[in-house]
Amino acid sequence: MNHKDSKRLSQAVEHYLLQRIEQGYPDTHIDTQHKILHDFRLFIEQQPREWDEIFTLEILKEFMQQGNGNERRRAVRGLAKFLYREQQIPQPIPRKSRPRLPELFEDYLHYCATSRYDTEKTVQHIRRILEAFDHYLKHHNLTLSAITIEHVDTFEQEYNAAYALQSQKFNRSCFKFFLKYLYHVRRVLKRDFAALLKVPRIFQRTKPPCFLRIDETQQLFDNRTPGTPSELRAYAMVHIAYTMGLRPQEISRLTLDDIQFSKAEMSVRYRKAGLPVTMPIPQKTLKAIAAYLVGGRPENDCRELFLQCCRPYRPVSSQTVCYAIKTCIQKAGLPEKATAYWLRHTHAQQLLEAGVSLFEIKEMLGHDDIDATNRYLHIDIKLMRRVILGELV
Structure with missing residues (x-):
């Protein structure tokens, strides 16, 4: 391995560990990862390999044989996944040797891993579906344009014949997104089959939706005086999640160009259902964003709104958003099990109690299925008593 690639690997390890620190991993985890990746760098320096040949299944197996295989595998795979998302290597380390799919299918998997920010586990699940679909096409001698x-x-x-109901629903959702990609992006289908493929309704609900009550919401925002850059950033994230109902992934992908301070509007271009929208920004949320830009956001050429608080000042991930919001919730003394999605549920619940129609809530939350919106909402007891019993409450 040449000196240039060795230096590049050292910098990659440093940036990867900084991201893990930013995401809130404990010191013991960081120390373990640092030691393993230091050993990995020394191991690679002895290999006559080019940069693109480092992160392979063969190299990983050789490195794992030197001891503590499971920990070594997780550390190296984590680094490879990080570099893949940063587009510094062509692909993460495969879990096992799998046949290469047609180029269009592989393009979609790359799109899922980089543009949609799907997890590696989800991308592998999608790959299995696409492998089965490719086999189906070949077995019936079909082309995509002819289906x-x-x-x-x-x-x-x-x-889906062998899957449980909940798994069937997830499989259909993954397949629908692929069909949308084929129709809207690649233009290889004659019709939008995704709109015709219905995900079955599952009426059972194992757990009710979780959201904050009025007193808990006040507790979250009362006596909050953020001072450090990370606190200013987290405070702005909390306001956006609570007052606008955005997902952590959507928050992480906001850019400076998406916010128009003069109009108090925010453009949300990348939504899960692929439906861009322009939304008004409440005054308090606008002030929280401005406070972060003035006192918390590092000077950087990146156009993303939220950046890491320590070098190299890269855009945050959706996991960082989740961790920052959860930390704020816990510091306010609210339930430890509360997550960033509780604020999104709270936003939906408040819209319901304000008399907003279910269809309007669906559009605001960016759902493509009104059944998904239904699952976000708890029964509005006060509204029910007012309508059914005629009570003034």
């Missing part, structure tokens, strides 16, 4: 909704239905039913 019909009947072919789509037949494949979906055959693939």
Whole structure:
């Protein structure tokens, strides 16, 4: 390994560990990762390999044989995944040797891993679905441009036959996004089959939606005086999640160009359902964002709104947003099990109690299925008593 690649690997390890620190991993985890990746760097320096040949299954297996295999595997895979998301290596370390899919299928998997910010586990799940779909096409001697909704239905039913109901729903959702990609992005389908492929309704609910009550919301925001850059950043994230109902992923992908201070508006371009929207920004949220920009955001050429608080000042991930919001919730003395999504649920609940229609709530939350919106909402007891019993409450 040449000196240039060795230095590049050292910097990559440093940036990766800084991101883990930013995401709130404990010191014991960071120390373990640092030791393993230091050993990995020394191991690689003895290899006659180029940069693109470092993160392979063969190299990983050789490194794991030197001891503590499971810890070594997790550390090196984590670093490889980080570099893949940073587009410094062509692909993460494969979990096992898998046949390469047609180029269009591989393009979609790359799109999922980089543009949609799916987890590696989800990308591998999508790959299995696409492998089965590719096999179905070859078995029936079909091309993508020739398939019909009947072919789509037949494949979906055959693939899902062995899965439980909840897994079937997830499989259909993954397949629907692929069909949307084929129609809207690659233009290889004649029709938008995704709109015709219905995800079945599952009426059972194992747990009620979790949201903050009025007194808990006041407790979250009362006596909050953020001072450090990380506190200013977290405070702005909390306001956006609570007053606008954005997902952590959507918050992490906001840019400076998405915010118009003169109009008090925010453009949310990357939504889970692919439906961009421009939303008004409440005054308190606008002030929280401005406070972060003035006193918390490091000077940087990146256009993303939220950046890491320590060098190299890269854009934050959705995991960082989740951790920052959860930390604020815990510091306020609220339930430890509360997550960033509780604020999104709270936003939806408040819209319901304000008399906003279910369809309007669906549009504001960015859902493509009104059943998904239903799962966010708790029964409005006061509204029910007012309508059914005619009580003034």
